[in-house]
Amino acid sequence: MASSKSKGRVSLDERFYLSADDFFPANAGLGLTYDDVSLATRYSEVLPRMTRLDSSLSDALALSLPIVSSDMDTVTEHRMAIAMALNGGLGLLHYNMGEADQVAEVRRVKNHIHGMIGDPAVVSADDTIGQVLARIERDGLAFSTFPVTSSDGTLLGLLPGSTVKERHGQRKVVAVMIPRDKVFTVAEKDLGKDPIATADRKFSEHVGQNKLLVVDAKNKLRGLFTLSDIERISEESRAHVRPTRDADFRLRVGVAISVPRTADGEIDRARLLAHVSALIDEGADALAISTAHGHTKGVGDALRMLRKAHKGITLIAGNVTSGEGVEFLAAAGADTVKIGQGPGSICTTRIVAGVGIPQLKKGVRILADGGITKSGDIVKALTLADAVILGGLLAGSREAPGKLMEINGKTYKEYRGMGSHEAMRKGSAARYGHSASGKFSKVAAEGIEALKEVSGTVDQVLGTLAGGVQSGLGYLGAANLAEHRKRARYIRVTPAGQREAAPHDVIEIKAGS
Numbered sequence: 001m002a003s004s005k006s007k008g009r010v011s012l013d014e015r016f017y018l019s020a021d022d023f024f025p026a027n028a029g030l031g032l033t034y035d036d037v038s039l040a041t042r043y044s045e046v047l048p049r050m051t052r053l054d055s056s057l058s059d060a061l062a063l064s065l066p067i068v069s070s071d072m073d074t075v076t077e078h079r080m081a082i083a084m085a086l087n088g089g090l091g092l093l094h095y096n097m098g099e100a101d102q103v104a105e106v107r108r109v110k111n112h113i114h115g116m117i118g119d120p121a122v123v124s125a126d127d128t129i130g131q132v133l134a135r136i137e138r139d140g141l142a143f144s145t146f147p148v149t150s151s152d153g154t155l156l157g158l159l160p161g162s163t164v165k166e167r168h169g170q171r172k173v174v175a176v177m178i179p180r181d182k183v184f185t186v187a188e189k190d191l192g193k194d195p196i197a198t199a200d201r202k203f204s205e206h207v208g209q210n211k212l213l214v215v216d217a218k219n220k221l222r223g224l225f226t227l228s229d230i231e232r233i234s235e236e237s238r239a240h241v242r243p244t245r246d247a248d249f250r251l252r253v254g255v256a257i258s259v260p261r262t263a264d265g266e267i268d269r270a271r272l273l274a275h276v277s278a279l280i281d282e283g284a285d286a287l288a289i290s291t292a293h294g295h296t297k298g299v300g301d302a303l304r305m306l307r308k309a310h311k312g313i314t315l316i317a318g319n320v321t322s323g324e325g326v327e328f329l330a331a332a333g334a335d336t337v338k339i340g341q342g343p344g345s346i347c348t349t350r351i352v353a354g355v356g357i358p359q360l361k362k363g364v365r366i367l368a369d370g371g372i373t374k375s376g377d378i379v380k381a382l383t384l385a386d387a388v389i390l391g392g393l394l395a396g397s398r399e400a401p402g403k404l405m406e407i408n409g410k411t412y413k414e415y416r417g418m419g420s421h422e423a424m425r426k427g428s429a430a431r432y433g434h435s436a437s438g439k440f441s442k443v444a445a446e447g448i449e450a451l452k453e454v455s456g457t458v459d460q461v462l463g464t465l466a467g468g469v470q471s472g473l474g475y476l477g478a479a480n481l482a483e484h485r486k487r488a489r490y491i492r493v494t495p496a497g498q499r500e501a502a503p504h505d506v507i508e509i510k511a512g513s
Helices: 004-016 020-026 078-086 099-110 129-139 195-205 227-238 269-281 297-309 323-332 345-362 375-381 421-432 458-476 481-487 495-501
Strands: 037-039 055-058 061-063 067-069 090-093 146-149 155-159 185-187 211-215 221-226 254-257 286-290 314-320 336-339 365-369 387-390 405-407 410-416 449-453 490-492
Touching: 020 490, 037 375, 037 458, 055 314, 055 365, 067 078, 067 458, 078 090, 078 099, 078 458, 090 099, 090 286, 099 254, 099 269, 146 221, 155 211, 185 195, 195 211, 195 221, 195 227, 221 227, 254 269, 269 297, 286 297, 286 336, 297 314, 297 323, 314 323, 314 365, 323 336, 375 458, 458 481
Parallel strands: 067 090, 067 387, 090 254, 185 211, 254 286, 286 314, 314 336, 336 365, 365 387
Antiparallel strands: 037 490, 055 061, 146 155, 211 221, 405 410, 410 449
16 A cells, blocks of 8 residues: 555646646646647656557558658658658658649659669660769769660660779770679569568579669669668668558558639639549559648538548648637548647647547547657657657758758758748649739748758658657657557646756757757
C-alpha cells in the first residue's frame, strides 16, 4: 500500500501536470505554441529503440513514420516524395505545375525502384575519354563508370572508371569499353517484386562486380544498380526502416489538387474528375484538397464529389482551426483533416483534436500542419495528432526542388510560403481564394520568400527527427503512439523557462534537433 507521503506526491503531480482534457480548458483563450508547453517525464521501462512510430492517414494508408512532407513547391516533388516513402512517411506533391506534369510526377514515384538508378548517366561509343572527363568536371559527377548506349538507348557496353584517365584522353570510348557480352546485366522482367533482393543475390553470386545493368527484352538500358547502394539499403532494412508501399510493392504518394473553377465561379466538375482519374490511374494513393481556409462550401462540395467518384481513395482536406471545421470536413468525406493556421499551433491542434478524437471511430485522422521547428515539437504534436506535416525542416534537404546557390561559402535553396506573391504567380493563388490571373501586386501576401541553408539528405534529416521522437516516447514510458497520447501530461512554460530550456551561456557550434 502506498504511504500517505506517496499519495501526497501523486496528488501534487496531478495538480501541476495535467492531462489534455484538463490542461487545455484551463488555458482556454490562449494561443499556445509548442514552446509554451512542456511534457512531464513519466516512469518508463521503454528504451527509445524499443518504440514504434506506426500511424495511418486512413484505414488503407499506413505509415511507419508519422511525417508528411508539405505540398509546397519548394518542398515536395518526386525526389522528395520518393525519399519520404522510403523512410516510412509520405510526400504530398504540390500543384504549382501543369496537370500533365503532376501526373508525370506521380508516375516517377510509382515507377521508382529503390536502389535502381532509373535514368543513369550514359556516354556514346564515339565520345573520347577527354570529352567524358570534361563532362565529369562540368556536371560535378562523383563517379567515372558509365553505361555505353546508342542514340536509341540500346546497351553497347560499359566504360570502366579505371580507363577514364587523362593519359587516354584521345582514345574513343569504343576502344576501351567492356563489350556488351561481358557486361554484368539482368533482365527487367526477372527483377520480380523485390528488386533489391534480386540485385543483392546477383552481387553475392558474382564476386567482384560493382555495377548491375538492367535491360529490357530489346536490350534497351532501363536502369543501374550499384553494390554500394544495395549494401546501404541492406543496412537500412536491419535498422527496421519500413518504406511506405502499396500492395504491388510500389512506393506510395499523395497529391495536392487545386479545385478548378468555371468562369462563373462554379467547380469545373468535368475537369476536376478527369484530372483526379488520371492521377489515380497512375497510382496516386492520397488526394489532398489544400487551401488556407478549408471550412468552406467549395472544399466541402469538392470532397463530396471526389468521395462519390472514388470511394476507396484516401482524402485529406484542410486547413481548419476549429472543431466545427473538422466535423464539417469529416462529414464531407475526408479521411484526414489538416489543422493549423498561423500561431497557436498546439492549442489549435487540441481544439480540433478534441472534436476529432470521438470521430476516430469513424476513421478520421488528424494531421498537424505548421509551427514545427524541431523533433521536440513533433513529440508534443503527436500527443494530439496522428501525424505531422513538415515544410521548413525539409526545404533545406538536397531532395527538395530548386537550384543550389552558394553565398559566403554556404549553400542555400529557395524556400517560400505558398501565399507568397511568387508562389501565387506560379499557381497557388486558388489556395488563398484569389484568381490565378489576378494582379498579385494588389494582393496581400500570406507567405514569405526566403533562402534555406542546405541541411543534408532527407534520410539524414528524418533519421535525426525520428530518433528525437523515439527519445520523447521513451521519456513518457510509451512504446507506441497510442500509449504516448494516453500518458501525455502538460504544463505551461514561462518565457524564462523557454530560455532556460535552450542552450545558454555557451557558444553553440552544432545545432541539435
